[in-house]
Amino acid sequence: MSDDIAVGIDLGTSYSCVAAVQDGAPQVIPNEWGELTHASVVSFLPEGTVLVGNNAKKNIITNAENTVYSAKRLIGRFFFSDEVKKAQAVMPYKIVEGPNNSVRVEVGGRVLAVPEISALVLKEMKAVAETALGREVKKAVVTCPAYFNDNQRQATRDAARIAGLQVLRIINEPTAAALAYGFGKDINQRICVYDLGGGTFDVSILEIGKDVFEVLSTAGDTYLGGDDFDDRIMGWLAQGFLEAHQLDLRQNKFCLQMLKEAGEKAKIDVGRDGVAQIHVPAICQTAEGEVLELRQTLAADQFNRMVMDLVQRTFKVCDEALQSARLTAADIDAVILVGGPTRLPVIRQSVQHYFQKEPMTGVDPDQVVALGASIQAAALLDEAAATTGAASYLLDVTPLSLRVGTVGGFTERIIDKNTPIPIEKSKTFTTSRDGQERVKIRVYQGESNRADGCELLGEFEFSGFRIAFRGEVQIQVTFEIDPNGIVHVSATDLETGQRASTTISLSSGLSEGDLQTAIDKNAEIELAGHQAA
The missing domain is CATH 3.90.640.10 (ATPase, substrate binding domain, subdomain 4)
Structure with missing residues (x-):
């Protein structure tokens, strides 16, 4: 068997966790103090070192301006968004604007992109795994909320790359939880994963058959937790x-x-x-x-x-997920609770009332996502997958509709939300005016037919086609969503076959050059209080 290993990392808003398949079973990896979950907190110390995890959380009060927490609520967002404005009002650390309307954090005399903060948490998870396993860890499956848009997924991938990890796949947290729940069991069930984390809420409906985990629908709220x-x-x-x-x-x-x-x-x-x-x-x-x-x-x-309206908001999301799957609560065989807040009796009782069945016990809500990610990581390492019996087929969906901008501030839907991925789909558009030399293709995610009601993922220009009258030139726009849920777009002139393509990546505001600089900076940052492997 190869010495190659891949870990699963649950990069959470409040806490993170790392796991690996060992001796045929997924196991959460403790740090040298036996801690299984680690606060997603990064504290910049005066001497220039950085503290990450549960010890860093102690500095939220004593070193407030230089201690960053809940960064996941900011990752992949634009500076002008309501979510960022809300964070600015309550966070003790400085949130400032970066290039392309991106978000930066000014802390410890440095200005860092949000993926650089998350990269330090991932670097700590990598170090925890390397210390425990006694070998270098280069590959990982990293989880994100099911309702993260393309910008947020790209930014999560950037964070892992900065941390020195090759991302085998980005998978949705509820899907990872389902993998852990179904691992090694010969079951045939429709399950609902109710995932209430520190900063986000997701619901996924899955059908589990033998070695097949199919996501039927997903819905969520990226600012409820x-x-x-x-x-x-x-x-x-x-x-x-x-x-x-x-x-x-x-x-x-x-x-x-x-x-x-x-x-x-x-x-x-x-x-x-x-x-x-x-x-x-x-x-x-x-x-x-x-x-x-x-x-x-x-x-x-x-x-x-005090919190009942927040609890009720989660069930509006459940309604949406069930409707998309064309199911009712009565069709669900089991409910899996994920995330620390689901330990609250008010949550458990409300979930039981909504689904008319008691949520599953025996599934640790703080660890189940990392365990599932590690199962998927093992499955993606061919030789390891053959020896662990890890899940063979994982069929996920895209959480939001994919659209292209049209004249007058409108959008046209290309791929519906809850469409199984990976997927590729094309649509043909024509030029909108006489003598047009170039077209600007704007890509959106969301459910509104108005551009201002959706999230702009990015844009690119396509030129070099024949100059002609309005409507004569046909341009085929092709959208591809890969297994990570990340969007790739190309445009083709049907007359000449000329093609332009791009990966939509306005996400974290990091260009390739920015990423390389961040990788170099990250390599120089010393994590305080952690033993090397």
Whole structure:
């Protein structure tokens, strides 16, 4: 058997996890302290080193301006997007604009693209695996939310490349969870994967037969997750403190971070114990110098009322996924819960009520995605796949419709959402005016027939065709979506056969030159507190 190995990495908003198939079974790889999940937090230390993981999370308060968390909520987004504006309002680190409307993070005296931040998390996962396995790890399957668009997928791939990893495939998190659930079982079921992470929510409906995992539909919300539950508690605490002391803790980012930490802890405590006793000593001081503390008690029923609209938002997404699959909740044989927030009783009870069946137990919501990614990684290494019995066929879908821009600010759909991938599809367009020398082809993802209601993935110009009257020149535009869900576009002049092609990649704002620079910079960054393999 080859010494080659590929790992599966769940690159999460709040926590990340790495796994590998060993001795025929997928296993989560612990770090040298036995930790199985690692905070997706990167802290830039004064001496120039970088701390990643659970130790870095401790710096969110003490080194707030130089500690980056929830970067996944920013990856592959444009600077002008609502999601980025929301993050700017609450994050203690600086979020600034980069080239091509991209997002950059200014931290530790450096300006980094978001994929460079995620690359440091992936580099840590790579180091964890290499230390435990005692060999170099170069290949990985990396997961992303099912509802990530092409920009976000490209940016995730860029992050892995910067970290020194060859990405065998980008797969959807719910699909990875289904692989782990079905591994080694001879089952024939329709399952729903309900994936509520720290920053994103996805639902996928799959049909599992012998060695075949077919995604029937997927739907999601890329800005709904456990962070939003924390924010509700933070808002409630801040409002109570304001009423008691006439001081708004939200106006000070240091106080805001203490509130955030208290909110996250309270969410966990109320989920586990049914009540949370919240105490934050010395959270601020008055103009007269009096040091104030924060004390509150949060009961489960109060918390449930506080977040119920967020829970209900998840079921609108479930409705959409079931409708796309032409199924009802009664057609689902099993429900798999993924993501730390699904441990909350309010989530489990609501899911049970919606599907009229109890969610599956025995599946660890924090580890199942990485385990599934490792199964797919082993399957993609031919020799390893032959010896592990890893899943033979994985049939995924594209989560969003693919469109091309037309005259008047409209779009025309080329590939429907929930179409099985990989796929290639073409459509013929004509020139729109006399004497036209070039056409600009704009590619969009989304469900609106208006361009401003969709996400612009990118654009390219096609020229060199015959100059003629309007409508005489026919140009065939071909869209290809590869197994990673990444879009490739080409245009062909049907008269001459001349062709222009591009991979749509405005994603992370990183050109090939930018990527090479980022790879070089990343190689020089020393991760603090981690043993080399």
